[in-house]
Amino acid sequence: MKARFWKAYAEGNSYLMLGYRAPVTRLLPWCVDQRQGIGGDGLLAVRWRAGGASMRIFNADGTEAPMCGNGARCVAALAIATGRAQDTVTVSCAGGTITHRLEARDPYTLTGTMRIAADPLIRREQDVFHLDLGTPHCVVFRDLADLMPERDGPRWERTRAGGTNVMFARVRRPGELDVVPWERGVGATAGCATGAAAAAIAAARMAPNWPARSVVLQPGGSVEVAWRDRDMMLDIRGTVRIIAAGTLDIPDQTLDIPDQEQARCRRTPLSLTTAAGQCR
Numbered sequence: 001m002k003a004r005f006w007k008a009y010a011e012g013n014s015y016l017m018l019g020y021r022a023p024v025t026r027l028l029p030w031c032v033d034q035r036q037g038i039g040g041d042g043l044l045a046v047r048w049r050a051g052g053a054s055m056r057i058f059n060a061d062g063t064e065a066p067m068c069g070n071g072a073r074c075v076a077a078l079a080i081a082t083g084r085a086q087d088t089v090t091v092s093c094a095g096g097t098i099t100h101r102l103e104a105r106d107p108y109t110l111t112g113t114m115r116i117a118a119d120p121l122i123r124r125e126q127d128v129f130h131l132d133l134g135t136p137h138c139v140v141f142r143d144l145a146d147l148m149p150e151r152d153g154p155r156w157e158r159t160r161a162g163g164t165n166v167m168f169a170r171v172r173r174p175g176e177l178d179v180v181p182w183e184r185g186v187g188a189t190a191g192c193a194t195g196a197a198a199a200a201i202a203a204a205r206m207a208p209n210w211p212a213r214s215v216v217l218q219p220g221g222s223v224e225v226a227w228r229d230r231d232m233m234l235d236i237r238g239t240v241r242i243i244a245a246g247t248l249d250i251p252d253q254t255l256d257i258p259d260q261e262q263a264r265c266r267r268t269p270l271s272l273t274t275a276a277g278q279c280r
Helices: 069-081 149-157 193-206 259-266
Strands: 002-010 013-019 042-049 052-059 088-093 096-105 108-115 121-125 128-132 136-141 165-173 176-183 213-218 221-228 233-249
Touching: 002 069, 013 069, 013 233, 042 069, 052 069, 069 088, 069 096, 069 108, 069 193, 069 233, 121 193, 128 193, 136 149, 136 193, 149 165, 149 176, 165 193, 176 193, 193 213, 193 221, 193 233
Parallel strands: 013 042, 052 088, 136 165, 176 213
Antiparallel strands: 002 013, 002 233, 042 052, 088 096, 096 108, 108 233, 121 128, 128 136, 165 176, 213 221, 221 233
């Protein structure tokens, strides 16, 4: 069986995008493995519709995520690149709907806006914030110099039933944060857009005079976040590069990948150095 695919990179995350009926159980984890497949953080199964798309988000380990901000931006950019949409693209998934506005094409730069149904802050424990932005996040403010994601990530991931994404954060100055993500079902990643937004919201709750707009620097890029408490509206601005397109040969049955290979594909070690450039 063969299937058309696209691969895109968005501020630290890379995803494979295929049709909505893609046989996910026969694709993961090998298709996102760096040696046996094409590589990536996960797979997006896309169903096109007028004005946008709906998507399902699958992590490298086969688990399904309800929301992915960088993934939604990848789908929006692909809709524009393939002529399915013009300047505005709406992408929906289990965790919510994001409406993207195109600002530039080289690279694709989009601002995604979503309304949060309720206060995203679930609870606070001193410098640890638990939030929900269509998917759960735990924001841990700490010194990042001695952070070891492979050690510290799993411990915090287990603090919520079903697991949670973990964002290790440090305030550079008001309106600017460093964030190192650990994503459930994936492990250490170089970016997480909703996680960046969660960190910015947590910082604003911690510091009442926090600016309305934040720049969040992550190992693979940066996003600009604007959060409006009064109407629960969230803007996330970032870029996308569509880096590959082609045809994927899908095996008749799931490939047998050794456990150590699956672990490596989920948890590739990352440098903790965050991106230096701000969103422009």
